[in-house]
Amino acid sequence: MNLVQIERTxxxxxxxxxxxEKTENKNSNIYKQIDNILQSKSTKYIPATILLEAYKLSDKENYLHEILAGSDLFVPA
Known part of the structure; x- marks a missing residue:
């Protein structure tokens, strides 16, 4: 379940x-989720689980806290 969401920056x-760009498997679930998020310009918050999976797949040029700097978190009550 995606409870924590992070503001899109x-x-x-x-x-x-x-x-x-670097994902080889275009049919993977994470690829489709990321693609849907990027295509939807109205999405203000991104599920934290997707962002963490994307970070794991990235080349890690920046630390995660640098990527999240200035982002708001949304946690439903």
Missing amino acids: STIEQLLENVL
């Missing part, structure tokens, strides 16, 4: 775009 979008 340009840094996060860039991370997601880089992961999409």
